[in-house]
Amino acid sequence: MxxxxxxxxxxxxxxxxxxxxxxxxxxxxxxxxxxxxxxxxxxxxxGNAGAVVDGSAPNALPGFWKSIPSMLLDPTGPLTIRWSYLHKIMPWMIRFLQESRAERVEHNAKALKGLSKSAVRDWSKLMKDTRLEHMMQDVGWLKVYETEEAFRATENLRDIMTRHDSKFEVLSAAEIRDLEPNLNPIFKHGIFQNKSRFLVNPxxxxxxxxxxxxxxxxxxxxxxxxxxxxxxxxxxxxxxxxxxxxxxxxxxxxxxxxxxxxxxxxxVPLDTERGYHLMLPIIPEKGISRPVMYGEKSFVLAPMERGIRLTSQVEFAGLELGPDFRRVRKMVPFAKKMLPALETEEQDVWLGYRPSLPDSxxxxxxxxxxxxxxxxxxxxxxxxxxxxxxxxxxxxxxxxxxxxxxxxxxxxxxxx
Ligand SMILES: Cc1cc2nc3c(=O)[nH]c(=O)nc-3n(C[C@H](O)[C@H](O)[C@H](O)COP(=O)(O)OP(=O)(O)OC[C@H]3O[C@@H](n4cnc5c(N)ncnc54)[C@H](O)[C@@H]3O)c2cc1C
The missing domain is CATH 3.50.50.60 (FAD/NAD(P)-binding domain)
Incomplete structure (x- = not known):
């Protein structure tokens, strides 16, 4: 060497x-x-959604445990555990729930913010140095909510982001339509992080x-x-x-x-929060301009260079068990509801492994x-x-x- x-x-x-x-x-x-x-x-x-998020919050939030049973019982819900992996993920889950205590949430949010506060700046510099600037768009990161209930459930998240100076705007239905006119006008509330960036082809x-x-x-x-x-x-x-x-x-x-x-x-209690993606055809004129998350179902539609990428929720099943692509395919009707012009002919499907520790x-x-x-x-x-x-x-x-x-x-x- x-x-x-x-x-x-x-x-x-x-x-x-x-x-x-x-x-x-x-x-x-x-x-x-x-x-x-x-x-x-x-x-x-x-295969991720390509969002470079300006500001973040830990996943274990106060009161999160209350929503776990309903999430697990809903076959289209944002969380699933393979039964054969349940005994292996249990210790991780217990630690994760311990991290939702108020003082731990504050600590974890502060630690994450320490990193995320310079993420966009570090990305911009790296893109410039490597001449890849054209691959990163300045379009922000949008979450949309159909029901009052789902939006109200983000209160803890918004509180933590506010306390840790992670900037966001709350959007009305009209403001969502101004940003993304092709979304179905069913979404009453939005959370928009306008300083976030989007990588069109990770x-x-x-x-x-x-x-x-x-x-x-x-x-x-x-x-x-x-x-x-x-x-x-x-x-x-x-x-x-x-x-x-x-x-x-x-x-x-x-x-x-x-x-x-x-x-x-x-x-280290490292495990994986698995997540899927499914590629759908590009919609030249009736698409979206940025990654958008459907709040109720926690999936994202991201307008990638190669097509619309639907990235899915969280599955606990470790590194060895095979994929269950039914999870992400079940989201297609919701994606069509979200973006009516969406073409639903599947181009590609993928499973990825988020590397996750209980404190995020x-x-x-x-x-x-x-x-x-x-x-x-x-x-x-x-x-x-x-x-x-x-x-x-x-x-x-x-x-x-x-x-x-x-x-x-x-x-x-x-x-x-
Ligand atoms: C569906 C989904 C959507 C996501 N969306 C976003 C998003 O929008 N924004 C965001 O910030 N994050 C997102 N993430 C999370 C993000 O993709 C991951 O956190 C990130 O890619 C992890 O990067 P990494 O380099 O640590 O790991 P990886 O990209 O997994 O790289 C690890 C590498 O190590 C190699 N390797 C493993 N073991 C060995 C070995 N023994 N010897 C040699 N090589 C080895 C592997 O081949 C692999 O190439 C998403 C994740 C998923 C699943």
Whole structure:
């Protein structure tokens, strides 16, 4: 490996978090090898809704537990648990519910805000640097609600966002129509985050950043890493037909990070909130201009470059069980109700794995056992949003620079 000013690093995982980290490090003078078992954007970063959300809130909110039974009983509801996975997800669920206590919600919201407050700025800079600006649109992020009841249920969310200075506007039916005239005029309330951005093709963006990384002299290696060891100050990553050595290693393997992190003393309660997408044809004139979430059903329609992407809710079923595409297909009639001009001929269907911790906060920081192994995973519903910010923070950690925010809320040993 060529000698660079700031030594060398292996970045494992080439989703949005891995490519952003690899790019930031290589640009700062670290010689980086980016390793993925399939290649760039093979995981969850491929099929998301592309929203770069300006402002966020944790998923476990006060009183959330009350809505769980009705969500689970509704066959078109926003949450499902495969019965064969119930015993495995139970400990995670219990922790998740503990995180809905008022003082935990405040803590988690503050920690998330610490990251999300610079997400749009970090994305804009990365897009400019990599000449991908045309892939990001300044259109905001809209949620719409048909019933008073569903809108009232967002009160806690709005309170938390207000307290943590995450800006949003509440829209009337007329204001929703002004923004999205082709939506069915059944929606009485909207929540609009107008500073949010939209990536029209997340896959192309991740590949574009990986290409820019290679142009800076970074190397991409295809290998399934099974073991990480430290030896005489350096780190050795071993995988299928490859052994790679460097001064530091950054673990960005999303939902697949638990076992590798365990090799460095971290017992993180990482699980996956699975989510599906379904691609539908582009509607040239009667479509939508931004990602829009149907509040009652928690699915999103996003006007991607290749067509309308319907991204679905949350399924707890771990990493091994096969997909159940009926979940997302059941949303098609609701999507048609939402956007009457929608053509419903399915083009493509996909399952992704959000990497989620019960407190909704990613792990970003050194491993408990070795400061040269750095973790960057667990970005749950906001990984696309927070990838470039995470890359910048990891870069500063590797260079020994003072981080722009305190990093203790994201440490790996916070779960005890
Ligand atoms: C339906 C859906 C919609 C979403 N919408 C949004 C949205 O609008 N906005 C937003 O901000 N977020 C969204 N998300 C969340 C976001 O997509 C994820 O948080 C994010 O993609 C996670 O990125 P990552 O880089 O951590 O993981 P991934 O993209 O999953 O990348 C991990 C990589 O690690 C590799 N890997 C794993 N194990 C190994 C190994 N042992 N050796 C080598 N390589 C390995 C995999 O091949 C993969 O390429 C959505 C998610 C879903 C499912």
């Amino acid at each position: 060529a000698q660079k000013k700031h030594g060398s690093a292996i970045v494992v995982g080439a989703g949005i978090v891995g490519v952003s980290t690899a790019y930031a490090l290589q640009k700062a003078g670290v010689q980086v090898t980016l390793v993925d078992r399939v290649g760039p954007c093979a995981g969850t970063s491929y 896959e192309k963006v991740v590949h574009g950043i990986a290409d820019a990384f290679k142009q800076l002299g970074g190397e991409v290696v295809i290998a399934d890493i099974t073991s990480i060891k430290s030896e005489s100050g350096g780190i050795i990553a071993t995988g299928t037909s490859h052994t790679i050595t460097a001064d530091k290693l950054v673990l960005c393997t999303g939902a697949w990070s638990k076992n590798l992190a365990g090799q460095f003393g971290a017992n 906060i990613p792990v970003i920081g050194p491993s408990p056992n070795n400061p040269n192994v750095i973790f960057a995973f667990g970005h749950q519903h906001y990984g696309m949003t927070l990838g470039p910010t995470t890359g910048r923070l990891v870069r500063d950690m590797v260079l020994g620079k003072k981080p722009s925010i305190p990093l203790w809320p994201y440490r790996a040993d916070r779960f005890g």
